[in-house]
Amino acid sequence: MPSILGVGTSVPRHKVNQENITHFARQLFDKSDLNVARLLPVFKNASVRERYFCMDAQWYHEDHGFAEKNEIYQEHGVALAREATLAACKATDVAPHEIDHIFFVSTTGIATPSLDAHLFNRLPFKESILRTPIWGLGCGGGVGGIVRACDWLKAYPQKIALVITLELCGLTFIRNDLSKSNFIATALFGDGCGALIMEGDENESAKRTAPRLFIEATGAVTWRDSLDVMGWDVADEGLKVIFSKSIPQIVKKAVRPVVLELLAKKGLGLGDIRHFLSHPGGAKVIEAYQEALELNDEQIRSMKTVLAGYGNMSSATLLFVFDHFLRFGDYRIGDRVLSTALGPGFFSEMVLLRCL
Numbered sequence: 001m002p003s004i005l006g007v008g009t010s011v012p013r014h015k016v017n018q019e020n021i022t023h024f025a026r027q028l029f030d031k032s033d034l035n036v037a038r039l040l041p042v043f044k045n046a047s048v049r050e051r052y053f054c055m056d057a058q059w060y061h062e063d064h065g066f067a068e069k070n071e072i073y074q075e076h077g078v079a080l081a082r083e084a085t086l087a088a089c090k091a092t093d094v095a096p097h098e099i100d101h102i103f104f105v106s107t108t109g110i111a112t113p114s115l116d117a118h119l120f121n122r123l124p125f126k127e128s129i130l131r132t133p134i135w136g137l138g139c140g141g142g143v144g145g146i147v148r149a150c151d152w153l154k155a156y157p158q159k160i161a162l163v164i165t166l167e168l169c170g171l172t173f174i175r176n177d178l179s180k181s182n183f184i185a186t187a188l189f190g191d192g193c194g195a196l197i198m199e200g201d202e203n204e205s206a207k208r209t210a211p212r213l214f215i216e217a218t219g220a221v222t223w224r225d226s227l228d229v230m231g232w233d234v235a236d237e238g239l240k241v242i243f244s245k246s247i248p249q250i251v252k253k254a255v256r257p258v259v260l261e262l263l264a265k266k267g268l269g270l271g272d273i274r275h276f277l278s279h280p281g282g283a284k285v286i287e288a289y290q291e292a293l294e295l296n297d298e299q300i301r302s303m304k305t306v307l308a309g310y311g312n313m314s315s316a317t318l319l320f321v322f323d324h325f326l327r328f329g330d331y332r333i334g335d336r337v338l339s340t341a342l343g344p345g346f347f348s349e350m351v352l353l354r355c356l
Contacts, residue, residue: 001201002153002161003356004146004213005094007323008087008195010080011052011310012168018048018187024060025186032178039180043187047283047304051190051311053170060173066238069171073109077166077193078118084195085123085162092197096123099197100159101130103149105141105315106166107232108239115166138230139279140343141165142194142318147218147349149198157200166193167314172232172239181243188282190311194319213322213337213353219262223254226346247281247342251288255340255348259293262350263338272336276300277325279318279341280307289340302329315341331355 022043029036054076081104089096102125104116111118114133119125137144142165149161169189174182229247232239263269276295280286280303289295297304302324310320318341325331337353 001215002150002157002198003201003215004322004353005197005199006088006091007197007319007326008084008089008091009320009323010083010087010193012054012076012080012191014053014056015050016053016057017050018043018046020057021051021186024057025183028175029178029183034178034180034183039183042184045283046187047286047307048188048311049308053191054168055170060175063175063237066236069238070109070111073168073171074111074115074118077106077109077115077168078122080193081115081119081164081166081195082122084193085119085164088162088195088197094160094197097126098160099125099129099162100156101132101149101152101161103132103134103145103161103163104166105134105137105145105164107136107138107141107314108167108169108172110135116164119164136344137315138343139281139312139314139317140341140345140347140349141315142279143339143341143349143351144343145315146196146198146339146351147220150215150218150351153198153200157202158204159200160203161198163196163198163319164193165315165319167191167316169312169314172241174235174237174240176237177240181241184243185241188312190313192310192313192316192320194316194323196319196322212356214356215351215353216336217262217266217352219258219350220347221258222345222347223250229344229346230342231344242344248284248288250346251285251342252292255289256292258348259338259340259350262352266352268336270294273338274299274335275325275329275331275337277302277318277321277337277339280304280312280321281342282312283307298330
Protein backbone atom coordinates (compact mmCIF):
# COMPACT_ATOMS: atom_id res chain seq x y z
CA MET A 1 0.00 0.00 0.00
CA PRO A 2 1.13 3.63 -0.57
CA SER A 3 2.66 5.89 2.08
CA ILE A 4 2.40 9.57 2.97
CA LEU A 5 5.92 11.01 3.02
CA GLY A 6 5.23 14.52 4.28
CA VAL A 7 3.24 17.72 4.04
CA GLY A 8 3.74 21.40 3.24
CA THR A 9 1.33 24.24 3.96
CA SER A 10 0.87 27.90 3.08
CA VAL A 11 -1.43 30.73 4.14
CA PRO A 12 -2.03 34.24 2.75
CA ARG A 13 -0.55 37.27 4.50
CA HIS A 14 -3.61 38.83 6.15
CA LYS A 15 -3.97 37.42 9.67
CA VAL A 16 -7.10 38.43 11.60
CA ASN A 17 -8.00 37.55 15.16
CA GLN A 18 -11.44 36.34 16.16
CA GLU A 19 -12.21 39.44 18.23
CA ASN A 20 -11.94 41.70 15.17
CA ILE A 21 -14.11 39.38 13.08
CA THR A 22 -16.70 39.29 15.87
CA HIS A 23 -16.89 43.08 15.79
CA PHE A 24 -17.30 43.02 11.99
CA ALA A 25 -20.11 40.44 12.20
CA ARG A 26 -21.91 42.41 14.89
CA GLN A 27 -21.99 45.48 12.65
CA LEU A 28 -22.98 43.63 9.48
CA PHE A 29 -25.63 41.27 10.79
CA ASP A 30 -27.24 43.91 13.01
CA LYS A 31 -29.27 44.79 9.90
CA SER A 32 -30.65 41.26 9.63
CA ASP A 33 -33.65 39.53 11.19
CA LEU A 34 -31.31 37.36 13.27
CA ASN A 35 -31.07 37.71 17.03
CA VAL A 36 -27.44 38.82 16.81
CA ALA A 37 -26.97 39.24 20.56
CA ARG A 38 -27.99 35.62 21.10
CA LEU A 39 -25.84 34.31 18.24
CA LEU A 40 -22.61 36.25 18.90
CA PRO A 41 -21.29 33.72 21.46
CA VAL A 42 -20.83 31.41 18.43
CA PHE A 43 -17.62 33.32 17.69
CA LYS A 44 -16.19 32.66 21.13
CA ASN A 45 -17.43 29.07 21.29
CA ALA A 46 -16.03 28.22 17.84
CA SER A 47 -12.58 27.61 19.43
CA VAL A 48 -10.99 29.71 16.67
CA ARG A 49 -8.33 32.20 17.76
CA GLU A 50 -7.20 33.60 14.42
CA ARG A 51 -7.43 33.02 10.67
CA TYR A 52 -5.73 34.02 7.43
CA PHE A 53 -7.29 35.68 4.38
CA CYS A 54 -6.19 36.71 0.89
CA MET A 55 -7.88 40.06 1.14
CA ASP A 56 -7.63 42.77 3.79
CA ALA A 57 -10.43 43.79 6.16
CA GLN A 58 -11.62 46.69 4.00
CA TRP A 59 -12.38 44.35 1.09
CA TYR A 60 -15.11 42.65 3.14
CA HIS A 61 -16.92 45.94 3.71
CA GLU A 62 -17.66 46.20 -0.02
CA ASP A 63 -19.76 44.23 -2.50
CA HIS A 64 -18.00 41.98 -5.03
CA GLY A 65 -19.28 39.85 -7.89
CA PHE A 66 -18.41 36.25 -8.71
CA ALA A 67 -16.12 37.18 -11.62
CA GLU A 68 -13.99 39.45 -9.44
CA LYS A 69 -13.79 36.90 -6.65
CA ASN A 70 -12.84 34.13 -9.04
CA GLU A 71 -10.06 36.21 -10.58
CA ILE A 72 -8.63 36.72 -7.07
CA TYR A 73 -9.04 32.99 -6.40
CA GLN A 74 -6.92 32.10 -9.41
CA GLU A 75 -4.21 34.67 -8.71
CA HIS A 76 -3.75 33.89 -5.02
CA GLY A 77 -4.52 30.18 -5.39
CA VAL A 78 -1.64 29.47 -7.75
CA ALA A 79 0.80 31.38 -5.54
CA LEU A 80 -0.29 29.51 -2.40
CA ALA A 81 -0.23 26.15 -4.19
CA ARG A 82 3.33 26.82 -5.37
CA GLU A 83 4.45 27.75 -1.85
CA ALA A 84 2.83 24.69 -0.27
CA THR A 85 4.24 22.35 -2.93
CA LEU A 86 7.78 23.63 -2.44
CA ALA A 87 7.37 23.22 1.33
CA ALA A 88 6.23 19.61 0.84
CA CYS A 89 9.15 18.90 -1.51
CA LYS A 90 11.59 20.32 1.04
CA ALA A 91 10.04 18.28 3.86
CA THR A 92 10.33 15.03 1.91
CA ASP A 93 13.45 15.64 -0.20
CA VAL A 94 11.39 14.96 -3.33
CA ALA A 95 12.04 17.28 -6.27
CA PRO A 96 9.12 18.60 -8.38
CA HIS A 97 10.42 16.76 -11.46
CA GLU A 98 10.13 13.43 -9.59
CA ILE A 99 6.36 13.82 -9.13
CA ASP A 100 4.26 11.75 -11.54
CA HIS A 101 0.69 12.88 -10.81
CA ILE A 102 -0.98 15.97 -9.29
CA PHE A 103 -4.36 15.55 -7.59
CA PHE A 104 -5.62 19.12 -7.18
CA VAL A 105 -8.56 19.48 -4.77
CA SER A 106 -10.55 22.72 -4.43
CA THR A 107 -14.15 23.88 -4.11
CA THR A 108 -13.99 27.65 -3.54
CA GLY A 109 -13.35 28.80 -7.10
CA ILE A 110 -13.24 27.58 -10.69
CA ALA A 111 -10.66 27.65 -13.48
CA THR A 112 -10.24 26.14 -16.92
CA PRO A 113 -7.40 25.37 -17.48
CA SER A 114 -7.52 24.13 -13.90
CA LEU A 115 -5.09 25.61 -11.38
CA ASP A 116 -2.82 22.57 -11.52
CA ALA A 117 -2.09 23.52 -15.15
CA HIS A 118 -1.19 27.04 -14.03
CA LEU A 119 1.02 25.53 -11.31
CA PHE A 120 2.72 23.35 -13.95
CA ASN A 121 3.99 26.55 -15.54
CA ARG A 122 5.36 27.85 -12.23
CA LEU A 123 7.38 24.78 -11.16
CA PRO A 124 9.78 22.39 -12.95
CA PHE A 125 7.43 19.42 -13.23
CA LYS A 126 8.06 16.82 -15.94
CA GLU A 127 6.06 17.32 -19.14
CA SER A 128 4.62 13.82 -18.82
CA ILE A 129 3.02 14.59 -15.45
CA LEU A 130 -0.63 13.58 -15.03
CA ARG A 131 -3.15 16.06 -13.62
CA THR A 132 -6.46 15.27 -11.93
CA PRO A 133 -8.43 18.31 -10.74
CA ILE A 134 -11.13 17.41 -8.19
CA TRP A 135 -13.94 19.89 -7.53
CA GLY A 136 -16.96 19.76 -5.24
CA LEU A 137 -15.87 17.59 -2.30
CA GLY A 138 -15.76 20.56 0.09
CA CYS A 139 -14.47 19.76 3.56
CA GLY A 140 -14.26 16.09 2.58
CA GLY A 141 -11.71 16.79 -0.13
CA GLY A 142 -8.63 16.31 2.05
CA VAL A 143 -9.28 12.64 2.71
CA GLY A 144 -10.90 12.30 -0.71
CA GLY A 145 -7.74 13.50 -2.45
CA ILE A 146 -5.54 11.16 -0.40
CA VAL A 147 -7.76 8.18 -1.22
CA ARG A 148 -7.83 8.99 -4.96
CA ALA A 149 -4.02 9.24 -4.95
CA CYS A 150 -3.80 6.00 -2.95
CA ASP A 151 -5.93 4.17 -5.50
CA TRP A 152 -3.72 5.40 -8.35
CA LEU A 153 -0.50 4.48 -6.52
CA LYS A 154 -1.79 0.96 -5.89
CA ALA A 155 -2.07 0.59 -9.66
CA TYR A 156 1.31 2.30 -10.24
CA PRO A 157 3.39 1.42 -7.15
CA GLN A 158 6.64 2.83 -8.57
CA LYS A 159 5.22 6.36 -8.85
CA ILE A 160 5.01 9.50 -6.69
CA ALA A 161 1.83 11.58 -6.29
CA LEU A 162 1.21 15.11 -5.07
CA VAL A 163 -2.12 15.97 -3.41
CA ILE A 164 -2.89 19.69 -3.22
CA THR A 165 -5.86 21.05 -1.28
CA LEU A 166 -6.52 24.74 -1.90
CA GLU A 167 -9.43 26.62 -0.38
CA LEU A 168 -9.95 30.38 -0.25
CA CYS A 169 -13.14 30.31 1.79
CA GLY A 170 -12.95 34.03 2.56
CA LEU A 171 -13.66 34.82 -1.09
CA THR A 172 -17.03 33.07 -0.86
CA PHE A 173 -18.28 35.57 1.74
CA ILE A 174 -21.33 37.47 0.43
CA ARG A 175 -21.86 40.74 2.27
CA ASN A 176 -25.60 40.95 1.59
CA ASP A 177 -26.27 37.35 2.65
CA LEU A 178 -27.65 37.90 6.15
CA SER A 179 -28.63 34.27 6.72
CA LYS A 180 -27.76 32.25 9.79
CA SER A 181 -25.60 29.94 7.65
CA ASN A 182 -23.47 32.89 6.54
CA PHE A 183 -23.25 34.13 10.13
CA ILE A 184 -21.90 30.75 11.29
CA ALA A 185 -19.55 30.56 8.31
CA THR A 186 -18.17 34.01 9.21
CA ALA A 187 -17.21 32.60 12.63
CA LEU A 188 -15.36 29.60 11.20
CA PHE A 189 -13.84 29.78 7.74
CA GLY A 190 -10.42 30.91 6.55
CA ASP A 191 -7.98 30.54 3.64
CA GLY A 192 -5.11 28.10 3.23
CA CYS A 193 -3.39 25.51 1.06
CA GLY A 194 -1.86 22.13 1.84
CA ALA A 195 0.36 19.87 -0.27
CA LEU A 196 1.04 16.23 0.54
CA ILE A 197 3.48 13.87 -1.16
CA MET A 198 2.77 10.14 -1.42
CA GLU A 199 4.70 7.23 -2.91
CA GLY A 200 3.85 3.74 -4.03
CA ASP A 201 5.40 0.80 -2.20
CA GLU A 202 7.78 0.00 -5.06
CA ASN A 203 9.16 3.50 -5.56
CA GLU A 204 12.93 3.72 -5.27
CA SER A 205 13.68 7.39 -5.96
CA ALA A 206 11.98 9.05 -2.99
CA LYS A 207 14.38 9.80 -0.14
CA ARG A 208 12.56 8.74 2.99
CA THR A 209 14.02 11.33 5.34
CA ALA A 210 10.68 12.28 6.88
CA PRO A 211 8.38 10.15 9.07
CA ARG A 212 5.98 8.17 6.93
CA LEU A 213 2.37 7.14 7.33
CA PHE A 214 1.57 3.81 5.70
CA ILE A 215 -2.01 3.53 4.41
CA GLU A 216 -3.65 0.31 5.61
CA ALA A 217 -7.26 0.76 4.50
CA THR A 218 -9.75 3.27 3.12
CA GLY A 219 -13.52 3.53 3.28
CA ALA A 220 -16.41 5.76 2.29
CA VAL A 221 -20.12 6.24 2.80
CA THR A 222 -22.68 8.58 1.22
CA TRP A 223 -25.95 9.05 3.08
CA ARG A 224 -29.13 9.30 1.01
CA ASP A 225 -31.45 12.30 1.06
CA SER A 226 -28.82 14.59 2.59
CA LEU A 227 -28.05 16.98 -0.25
CA ASP A 228 -29.11 20.00 1.82
CA VAL A 229 -26.62 19.42 4.66
CA MET A 230 -23.64 21.19 3.11
CA GLY A 231 -22.73 22.90 -0.16
CA TRP A 232 -23.11 26.03 -2.27
CA ASP A 233 -25.95 27.91 -3.89
CA VAL A 234 -24.44 29.66 -6.92
CA ALA A 235 -25.52 33.32 -6.99
CA ASP A 236 -24.48 36.34 -9.04
CA GLU A 237 -22.45 37.48 -6.04
CA GLY A 238 -20.65 34.14 -5.78
CA LEU A 239 -20.89 30.87 -3.86
CA LYS A 240 -23.53 31.15 -1.14
CA VAL A 241 -22.90 28.78 1.74
CA ILE A 242 -25.26 25.96 2.75
CA PHE A 243 -24.36 24.88 6.26
CA SER A 244 -26.79 22.78 8.30
CA LYS A 245 -26.85 22.88 12.09
CA SER A 246 -27.47 19.12 12.02
CA ILE A 247 -23.85 18.18 11.17
CA PRO A 248 -22.76 17.46 14.79
CA GLN A 249 -25.85 15.30 15.28
CA ILE A 250 -25.07 13.37 12.09
CA VAL A 251 -21.55 12.75 13.39
CA LYS A 252 -22.87 11.43 16.71
CA LYS A 253 -25.40 9.08 15.13
CA ALA A 254 -23.90 8.01 11.81
CA VAL A 255 -20.10 8.10 11.95
CA ARG A 256 -19.46 5.42 14.59
CA PRO A 257 -21.00 2.49 12.62
CA VAL A 258 -19.02 3.22 9.44
CA VAL A 259 -15.77 3.68 11.39
CA LEU A 260 -16.31 0.40 13.24
CA GLU A 261 -16.99 -1.35 9.94
CA LEU A 262 -13.73 -0.05 8.46
CA LEU A 263 -11.72 -1.11 11.51
CA ALA A 264 -13.38 -4.54 11.67
CA LYS A 265 -12.11 -5.33 8.17
CA LYS A 266 -8.59 -5.11 9.60
CA GLY A 267 -9.50 -6.96 12.80
CA LEU A 268 -9.28 -3.75 14.83
CA GLY A 269 -11.46 -1.76 17.22
CA LEU A 270 -11.55 1.80 18.53
CA GLY A 271 -9.03 0.90 21.24
CA ASP A 272 -6.41 0.23 18.55
CA ILE A 273 -6.50 3.85 17.33
CA ARG A 274 -3.96 6.05 19.10
CA HIS A 275 -4.31 9.22 17.00
CA PHE A 276 -7.38 10.77 15.38
CA LEU A 277 -6.46 13.17 12.55
CA SER A 278 -9.71 14.29 11.00
CA HIS A 279 -11.08 17.44 9.49
CA PRO A 280 -12.10 19.36 12.64
CA GLY A 281 -15.09 21.18 11.09
CA GLY A 282 -15.76 23.20 14.22
CA ALA A 283 -15.75 22.84 17.98
CA LYS A 284 -19.12 21.07 18.06
CA VAL A 285 -18.03 18.63 15.37
CA ILE A 286 -14.88 17.77 17.36
CA GLU A 287 -17.01 17.22 20.47
CA ALA A 288 -19.34 14.98 18.46
CA TYR A 289 -16.39 12.90 17.24
CA GLN A 290 -15.12 12.60 20.81
CA GLU A 291 -18.47 11.36 22.04
CA ALA A 292 -19.13 9.00 19.13
CA LEU A 293 -15.66 7.43 19.04
CA GLU A 294 -14.70 7.69 22.73
CA LEU A 295 -11.66 9.88 22.06
CA ASN A 296 -9.53 11.59 24.69
CA ASP A 297 -8.10 15.11 24.37
CA GLU A 298 -4.61 13.94 23.41
CA GLN A 299 -5.94 11.95 20.47
CA ILE A 300 -7.43 15.11 18.92
CA ARG A 301 -4.75 17.62 19.91
CA SER A 302 -3.65 18.36 16.34
CA MET A 303 -7.26 18.95 15.26
CA LYS A 304 -7.88 21.46 18.05
CA THR A 305 -4.59 23.25 17.49
CA VAL A 306 -5.21 23.72 13.76
CA LEU A 307 -8.79 24.88 14.28
CA ALA A 308 -7.62 27.49 16.80
CA GLY A 309 -4.80 28.81 14.65
CA TYR A 310 -6.36 28.71 11.18
CA GLY A 311 -10.10 28.13 11.43
CA ASN A 312 -11.90 25.86 8.99
CA MET A 313 -10.14 25.98 5.59
CA SER A 314 -12.45 23.37 4.07
CA SER A 315 -10.44 20.57 2.40
CA ALA A 316 -7.06 22.16 3.20
CA THR A 317 -7.63 21.88 6.95
CA LEU A 318 -6.93 18.16 7.02
CA LEU A 319 -3.46 18.59 5.54
CA PHE A 320 -2.67 21.21 8.20
CA VAL A 321 -3.72 18.63 10.82
CA PHE A 322 -1.37 16.06 9.27
CA ASP A 323 1.44 18.61 9.14
CA HIS A 324 1.03 19.49 12.82
CA PHE A 325 0.96 15.83 13.78
CA LEU A 326 4.11 14.94 11.81
CA ARG A 327 6.00 17.88 13.29
CA PHE A 328 4.75 17.90 16.88
CA GLY A 329 2.83 14.68 17.51
CA ASP A 330 3.90 12.22 20.20
CA TYR A 331 3.82 9.11 18.02
CA ARG A 332 5.72 5.85 17.89
CA ILE A 333 6.46 3.36 15.16
CA GLY A 334 3.43 1.15 14.78
CA ASP A 335 0.90 3.66 16.10
CA ARG A 336 -2.36 3.55 14.19
CA VAL A 337 -3.99 6.72 12.92
CA LEU A 338 -7.58 7.21 11.78
CA SER A 339 -8.55 10.12 9.56
CA THR A 340 -12.05 11.05 8.42
CA ALA A 341 -13.74 13.99 6.75
CA LEU A 342 -17.30 14.99 5.93
CA GLY A 343 -18.34 16.73 2.74
CA PRO A 344 -21.30 17.80 0.61
CA GLY A 345 -23.29 14.94 -0.75
CA PHE A 346 -23.52 14.25 2.27
CA PHE A 347 -20.59 11.84 2.62
CA SER A 348 -17.64 10.72 4.69
CA GLU A 349 -14.33 9.29 3.52
CA MET A 350 -11.94 7.51 5.89
CA VAL A 351 -8.35 6.36 5.82
CA LEU A 352 -6.58 4.10 8.32
CA LEU A 353 -2.81 4.60 8.60
CA ARG A 354 0.15 3.25 10.56
CA CYS A 355 3.21 5.25 11.63
CA LEU A 356 6.48 3.96 10.16
